[in-house]
Amino acid sequence: MKEIKFVDVGEGITEGHVQKWLVKDADDVKEDQPVVQVETDKAIVNAPAPVSGKIKINIPENSTVHVGDVLAYIGTESELSSLNQQKQPQPAQPKPNEQDKTSQPQQGATNVQKHEVLATPYIRKLARDYNIDLSTVAGTGPGGRILENDLKSHASKQQQSTAPKFSEILEQQHSHEIERVAMSQTRKTIAKNMELSLSVPAAVHMDIIDARPLYEVETKRKKEAAEKNVHLTFLPFIIKATAQALKENPLVNSSYDRDRQEIILKKYYNIGLAAEAKDGLKVVVIKDAGTKNIIDIANEIQGFHKKLEENTITIEEMRDSTFTITNIGSLGGGFLSVPIINYPEVAILGVHMIKDAPIAENGKIVIGKELPLSLSFDHRVIDGADAARFVNSIKKYLQDRAFLEGLS
Numbered sequence: 001m002k003e004i005k006f007v008d009v010g011e012g013i014t015e016g017h018v019q020k021w022l023v024k025d026a027d028d029v030k031e032d033q034p035v036v037q038v039e040t041d042k043a044i045v046n047a048p049a050p051v052s053g054k055i056k057i058n059i060p061e062n063s064t065v066h067v068g069d070v071l072a073y074i075g076t077e078s079e080l081s082s083l084n085q086q087k088q089p090q091p092a093q094p095k096p097n098e099q100d101k102t103s104q105p106q107q108g109a110t111n112v113q114k115h116e117v118l119a120t121p122y123i124r125k126l127a128r129d130y131n132i133d134l135s136t137v138a139g140t141g142p143g144g145r146i147l148e149n150d151l152k153s154h155a156s157k158q159q160q161s162t163a164p165k166f167s168e169i170l171e172q173q174h175s176h177e178i179e180r181v182a183m184s185q186t187r188k189t190i191a192k193n194m195e196l197s198l199s200v201p202a203a204v205h206m207d208i209i210d211a212r213p214l215y216e217v218e219t220k221r222k223k224e225a226a227e228k229n230v231h232l233t234f235l236p237f238i239i240k241a242t243a244q245a246l247k248e249n250p251l252v253n254s255s256y257d258r259d260r261q262e263i264i265l266k267k268y269y270n271i272g273l274a275a276e277a278k279d280g281l282k283v284v285v286i287k288d289a290g291t292k293n294i295i296d297i298a299n300e301i302q303g304f305h306k307k308l309e310e311n312t313i314t315i316e317e318m319r320d321s322t323f324t325i326t327n328i329g330s331l332g333g334g335f336l337s338v339p340i341i342n343y344p345e346v347a348i349l350g351v352h353m354i355k356d357a358p359i360a361e362n363g364k365i366v367i368g369k370e371l372p373l374s375l376s377f378d379h380r381v382i383d384g385a386d387a388a389r390f391v392n393s394i395k396k397y398l399q400d401r402a403f404l405e406g407l408s
Contacts, residue, residue, distance in 0.1 A: 001073055001074065001075030001076075001079040001080070001083070002050045002051050002053075002073070002074045002075065003070045003072075003073055003074075004035065004036070004047055004049065004050065004070070004071045004072045004073070004074065005068060005069065005070055005071065006038060006047070006065045006066065006067055006068065006069050006071055007047075007067065008067045009040060009042075009045060009315055013040045013041060013042065013067070013315075014066060014067055015040075015064055015065060015066045015067070015185075016038040016039060016040045016045065016064070016065050016066075016185060017038065017039040017040075017062070017063070017064055017065070017184070017185045018036065018037075018038055018059055018060065018061050018062065018063045018064075018065060018071070019037045019038060019039045019044065019061065019062075020036070020037045020061060021035070021036050021037075021057060021060075021061055022034055022035050022036060022037065022046075023035050023036075023055055025055065025056065025057045026054055026055070026056070026080075027054070027055055028052075028053070028054055028055075029049040029052065029053065029054075029055050029074065030049065030052045031048075031049055031050070031051050031052045032048045032049065033048060033049045034046040034047070034048050035047060035048065035049050035055060035072065036071055036072065038065065038071075039184065039185045039186070039279075040185055040315070041185045041186055041188060041189030041192075042186075042189070042282075042315045042318050042319070043282075043313050043314055043315045043317075043318060044311055044312070044313075045315070047071060049074055050074065051074055052074075053074040053075050053076060054074065054075065054076065054077055054080055055072050055073070055074050056072060056073040056074075056075075056080045056083060057071075057072050058070050058071055058072050058073060059071050059072075117134045117135055117146065118139060118141070118143055118144055118145040118146060119134055119139070119145065119146040122148075123146055123147070123148060123151060126148065126151055127151060130151065130155045132151065132154060132155060134146060136154070137150055137151060137154045138150065138154075184279040184280060185279075186277070186279045186280040186281075186282065187279065187280045190280050190281055193342075193343055194340060196343045197340045197341050197342075197343050200341055200343065200378050200380075201378065201379045201380060202340075202341055202376050202377065202378060202379065203376070203377060203379045203384065203387070204338050204374055204375065204376050204377075205374070205375045205377065205384065205387035205388055205391055206336055206372070206373065206374045206375075207372075207373050207391050207392075207395060208370050208371065208372050208373070209370070209371040209372075209373060209394075209395050209398055209399060210359060210368060210369070210370065210399055211234075211354045211368075211369040211370060211371035211398070212368050212369045213398070213399055213400065213401040213404055214234060214237055214354075214369075214371065214398050214399075214404060215234075215354060215369045216401075217237070217401065217404040217405055218232065218233070218234050218237060221294070224295075225295055225298060228295060228299075230295055230298050230299050230302065231298065231302055232294070232295070232298045233298065233301075233330070234329075234351075234354065234371075235273075235297075235298075235301060235325075235327055235330075235351070236294040236295075236297040236298045236301070237294060237398065237404055237407065238325065238351055238394075238398065239271050239273075239286060239289050239297055239325065240289070240290070240294060240297070240397075240407055241394050241397035241398050241403075242271060242289075242323065242325060242349060242394055243269045243271060243289045243290035244290065244393070244397055245390055245393035245394045245397065246269050246290075246322075246323055246390075247269070247290065248390075248393050249386065249389055249390040249393060250265050250267075251263070251265070251346070251381055251382055251386055252323065252346065252347050252377070252382060252386070252387075252390045253265070253266050253269065253322050253323055254266060254346055254381060255344045255345060255346060256344070256346060256378060256380055256381050263381055266322045268288065268322065269288065269289050269290045269322060269323070270285050270286065270287050270288065270289065270320050270321050270322045270323075271285070271286045271289040271321065271322075271323055271324070271325060272284070272285050272286075272321030272322075272323065272324035272325070272342060272345075273285070273286065273301065273304070273324070273325055273326075273327065274324060274325070274326035274327070274339075274342075275304060275305070275308055276308075277308045277311075277313075278308075278309075278311065279311075282308065282313065282318060283318055283321060283324055283342060284301075284304040284308070284313065284317055284318055285317065285318060285319065285320060285321045286300055286301075287320070293407065293408040294407050294408070295408075304317065321342065321345065322345065323345055323347060323348075323349070324342040324345060324348045324349070325348070325349045325351060326339045326348060326349070326350050326351070327351045328350055328351065328352050328353075329351050329352045329353035329354065329371075332353060335352065335372060336350075336352060336372050336374050337350045337352070337374055338350075338374060338376060339374065339376050340376065341376050341377070341378060346377060346378040346380075346381045346382060347375055347376065347377040347378065347382060347387070347390075348375070348376050349373060349374075349375055349394075350373065350374040350375070350376070351371070351373060352371065352372040352373070352374070353372075354369050354370065354371045355369070355370055356368070356369065356370075357369070357370040371398070373391060373394065373395075375387050375390065375391050
């Protein structure tokens with residue numbers, strides 16, 4: 001009899017969500033046949049049968065699983081029958097000495113409760129007003145004397161611990177007008193990553209590019225791409241310019257190792273693209289973007305969009321980015337944004353909508369095309385001058401008609 005386990009798929013993934021069983025309990029399955037879909041925080045993983053035989057489903061749909069959990073068993077009918085008769089393992093009982101330790105109050109806690117209280121009459125009166133037992137307050141004054149700040153700090157913590165959660169208040173006041181929606185694995189990961197990004201001391205650099213050369217070259221090359229059944233947009237040109245700018249500004253293509261206080265420079269250029277999916281934002285990755293031509297990049301982007309719609313994107317297609325671009329302009333609207341860094345990268349580029357705008361040229365006002373860009377960057381690694389130089393590099397390439405026309 002063989003087990004189908006939720007295996008470690010890398011990327012620090014520790015849990016998943018059983019989304020759909022592709023077979024029924026007691027079905028006959030063949031070796032390497034996909035039997036279950038497990039949603040991780042990156043993608044949908046299809047778990048195959050390791051051997052042929054009958055399947056016994058161990059974990060139902062819509063359940064959370066952790067690495068190493070047994071999803072199902074595969075064996076003969078008699079093996080699966082004997083499995084059902086086996087006794088479930090009993091939870092391990094704590095050793096007697098461990099029970100003694102947990103049942104006895106800690107000596108330190110007893111001493112805190114019984115220590116002599118050193119406080120002035122004024123502090124004692126405040127304690128009565130706040131309804132605080134002074135024996136539970138740790139004093140920071142000489143000899144452990146309780147000061148007014150100690151009392152106020154204790155009162156504040158006590159108030160926070162007893163204050164009802166906002167969700168409890170909502171449920172009390174609007175019980176029939178609210179609905180709780182379970183977060184997908186992807187949404188949970190987005191929340192976790194946003195909290196990580198919040199710890200990064202980020203700053204933002206913004207600029208506007210004269211996009212007339214980009215607009216004209218893209219319009220011309222669009223017809224060529226269409227003949228190859230490829231939908232060409234501005235994005236492949238921006239990716240190529242960004243990859244070139246990263247080579248000239250290596251700090252932007254790095255990560256910060258906080259434990260060792262070192263900057264890790266990456267000498268490969270994998271451009272992540274923030275992409276909308278049914279279950280939340282995902283980042284697909286154009287590997288070795290600097291070596292690919294714009295038609296290949298456009299075709300790859302097109303393929304990613306199809307996989308995101310069909311929910312068939314793989315973990316491999318979303319890992320190992322060195323720098324991320326978020327293309328807000330493709331959604332329309334907006335002028336400038338402040339994108340959140342895709343941790344553990346140190347910068348992210350926001351690309352906005354190309355719009356008609358008045359441009360000063362040789363002392364005259366002409367109607368041109370403007371492309372706003374915004375770069376959020378980790379100020380521990382990148383200074384404002386570094387950010388400006390990097391965006392100027394992108395600007396230089398996107399405004400260089402010869403560079404854009406020379407892209408194969």
